[in-house]
Amino acid sequence: MLTGIHVVCVGGDARMLEVIKQLSEMDAIVTLIGFDNLQSQFSGVGRANWTEDALKGAHAVILPVVGTDDAGKISAVFSTEELFWTDEHAKQVPEGAAVYTGMAKPFLKNSCLKHQIRLVEILERDDVAIYNSIPTAEGAVMMAIQHTDIMIHGSNCIVLGLGRTGFTLARTLQGLRAKVKVGVRREADYARATEMGFQPFYTRNLLDHVTDVDLLFNTIPTMIITAQIIAKLPYNAVIIDLASAPGGTDFRFAERRGVKALLAPGLPGIVAPKSAGRILANCLSQLILEDSHQRGNV
Incomplete structure (x- = not known):
């Protein structure tokens, strides 16, 4: 008390x-x-x-x-x-x-x-961040459904970052039977992604993995989805950036090219x-x- x-x-x-x-x-x-x-x-x-x-x-x-x-x-x-x-x-x-x-x-x-x-x-705190990752993942999936005309099931998804939010999101997408690739930086994360049944790659090689992506989710709070990356995305791809503002996406170039890019920090307080x-x-x-x-x- x-x-x-x-x-x-x-x-x-x-x-x-x-x-x-x-x-x-x-x-x-x-x-x-x-x-x-x-x-x-x-x-x-x-x-x-x-x-x-x-x-x-x-x-x-x-x-x-x-x-x-x-x-x-x-x-x-x-x-x-x-x-x-x-x-x-x-x-x-x-x-x-x-x-x-x-x-x-x-x-x-x-x-x-x-x-x-x-x-x-x-x-x-790890415990709060892990609990918080659950409504964040659910909110990200909700946004993906709202802003695409395809099913999550069978879609090509990339999750950048295998931290507390990225891990939960990748597992949620996998549970919906999406084809999930995970961009990581560390060898340990690469090994964990392999063990979980994801398709891992190193973020330095992101350019090689975006040509057929439907949904690109980012959890890394640094500029990673650059104009060069966006230029190789399909026009109907959707970027959902979950990193803290200003996010890790070149939103100006995405708008110029006509690629839908959404900044979505603070999802737990919005969706649940x-x-x-x-x-x-x-x-x-x-x-x-x-x-x-x-x-x-x-």
């Missing part, structure tokens, strides 16, 4: 609702900021304005999956108010408290470093916000509980 622990939730999307629900059920003192348009009511949960002292007395601060943008703006889909993380807010975070987010951009990282605030990025929220809620509640035990608050 989190009795006596004060958690401030600032902004977020539908995933945050599951986090709020679980924290409340664990008897935490929960304060919501940036939820003024939220219709749902949570018993025992308070609301506050985003003032300079809004974080005073908090044991934990939870920001959206992407903590802030490059200018410090905090996404808050349930509010018309614009929320910005500032030095004044950072100064009010109590000593020993932590700021939790999915992934932090340099703005938030620098602010927490400057003010000696412990920043926890939960999407960096309830399930994705539960994944975050389980991790956050456990981390806050562990921190509280260490501080002797519980």
Whole structure:
């Protein structure tokens, strides 16, 4: 239980609702900021304005999956108010408290470093990333179905990257009886792809494998689907880029050539916000509980 622990939730999307629900059920003192348009009511949960002292007395601060943008703006889909993380807010975070987010951009990282605030990025955790890869894979398949006129079954698919998301996606496509090639960089990944029944190749040789591809999925957050690669794709091929913005695709050249290319980060929160929220809620509640035990608050 989190009795006596004060958690401030600032902004977020539908995933945050599951986090709020679980924290409340664990008897935490929960304060919501940036939820003024939220219709749902949570018993025992308070609301506050985003003032300079809004974080005073908090044991934990939870920001959206992407903590802030490059200018410090905090996404808050349930509010018309614009929320910005500032030095004044950072100064009010109590000593020993932590700021939790999915992934932090340099703005938030620098602010927490400057003010000696412990920043926890939960999407960096293997367990959360693996769980999150499930709705990501389902969302990628959904997009493939929506934007093609062929079946996944029997289609020629390439998945670039055999990390946590790439592995789950390749296995999902294989389960739908697609012909799956996997682009990898490491010998160990090549061996694992072979063992799993995929057709592996090294990403440096990508140009040799795209001439007959129907669906090209990318999970690598660096420019890999270049103009040279796109020039060799069939016109009816579809690129679905799952890497963090700006992705790993030359979208300008894809549009110029008439190849459909879609940037699709953050799919869990779009296609399965309830399930994705539960994944975050389980991790956050456990981390806050562990921190509280260490501080002797519980």
